[in-house]
Amino acid sequence: MNLKLYVNSEFSSPYAMSVFVTLKEKGIPFELAALDLNTGEHQQPGYRDLALNGRIPALVHDGFVLTESSAISEYLEDVFPAPEYKAVYPKASQQRARAREIQAWVRSDLMPIREERSTLTVFHQPATQPLSPEARAAADKLFRAADKLVNGENLFGEWSIADTDLAMMLQRLVHSGDDVPAKLKDYANAQWQREPVQQWLALVEKAKLAAR
Amino acid sequence: MNLKLYVNSEFSSPYAMSVFVTLKEKGIPFELAALDLNTGEHQQPGYRDLALNGRIPALVHDGFVLTESSAISEYLEDVFPAPEYKAVYPKASQQRARAREIQAWVRSDLMPIREERSTLTVFHQPATQPLSPEARAAADKLFRAADKLVNGENLFGEWSIADTDLAMMLQRLVHSGDDVPAKLKDYANAQWQREPVQQWLALVEKAKLAAR
Numbered sequence A, B: 001m002n003l004k005l006y007v008n009s010e011f012s013s014p015y016a017m018s019v020f021v022t023l024k025e026k027g028i029p030f031e032l033a034a035l036d037l038n039t040g041e042h043q044q045p046g047y048r049d050l051a052l053n054g055r056i057p058a059l060v061h062d063g064f065v066l067t068e069s070s071a072i073s074e075y076l077e078d079v080f081p082a083p084e085y086k087a088v089y090p091k092a093s094q095q096r097a098r099a100r101e102i103q104a105w106v107r108s109d110l111m112p113i114r115e116e117r118s119t120l121t122v123f124h125q126p127a128t129q130p131l132s133p134e135a136r137a138a139a140d141k142l143f144r145a146a147d148k149l150v151n152g153e154n155l156f157g158e159w160s161i162a163d164t165d166l167a168m169m170l171q172r173l174v175h176s177g178d179d180v181p182a183k184l185k186d187y188a189n190a191q192w193q194r195e196p197v198q199q200w201l202a203l204v205e206k207a208k209l210a211a212r
């Protein structure tokens, strides 16, 4: 098998990280290709014609090209299934549905948090501005939902990729020192200690050094 | 079984329509509950505490509450599977991945189209303003991708829910008379003739009359 994951060269995309974590948790070997979004490398005809949505991440698996991080993780779960490979989604229908709901939700809502606490504030430099009233309201909504979901180390007993995605949304606030309920902060920080996340953070640091 | 689908009372949410179509195509009986978003019915504690993301659509299945339209369609496919119920996703891994990619894409990208051609312009009143340069660029990107995907009546031979979602994105432009390549216009209009979409459009009309 031949697998290539396209990410951005700053390693700041939460969606690229999500797919990276899926691949690492499953233990699937793959090649990384980093595109410089600041010079528009992803808008060049080569990549633009390869990737349906023209965005990163994209996965190329034996010539099959796929974009959208949640679709990529689902595809990897389909073609590299448990028990030979680690599952990245829960097996039970309702838990699997909840995992998909969380993935879709953090990708389509909570926009004020995503704008005022971009992942550059997680990976590069914490924000210094306080949250706007809109972002504060979004944070309260996030905490209300997360408080119902989080009850221990992982959302569904065994780890799933929804843990990494939910932890990322929480880390946007944790990293800039915003008030985050202790239970949720502990959960997000524990998720951050997983080896694949730490491997991603090492790539972020390497990219920072290279950019100097 | 007991199924209830929460939608908005204007029947203007493309995501509510998507789940409605999944239920109708599968032939699953369900109850509709329409919330008035204009008076903030969805922000009342009752619904807010029921639905994880506080948004519509939400499905309640024997007490299990789920939001996010794509997660709901996947759940319905899991618990009401083919061949007893019609499949709403393709069976083959790569086609299923492509369907998920399209669903995620139209929910997270092409924002200028979604803003300047909201579904109110599809269901209620076409837009009169021309597309901004940003929306024009998004439309070109949509056409480039759709041209690669569309090749006949349905994307994957058999109909799938990705057809309805892609057709909805194209209808945003078709309905306001924006230039849409003939192949894509024909595809979107043919998808619009499907019985479940027509049933949704009838609900839109009924809501319009009730609002007078």
Ligand SMILES: [Ca+2]
Pocket (backbone or CB within 6 Å): A010, A038
């Ligand atoms: Ca930069």
Ligand SMILES: [Ca+2]
Pocket (backbone or CB within 6 Å): A015, A068, A069, A070, A107, B104, B108
């Ligand atoms: Ca994505």
Ligand SMILES: [Ca+2]
Pocket (backbone or CB within 6 Å): B010, B038
């Ligand atoms: Ca209205």
Ligand SMILES: [Ca+2]
Pocket (backbone or CB within 6 Å): A104, A108, B015, B068, B069, B070, B107
């Ligand atoms: Ca949705």
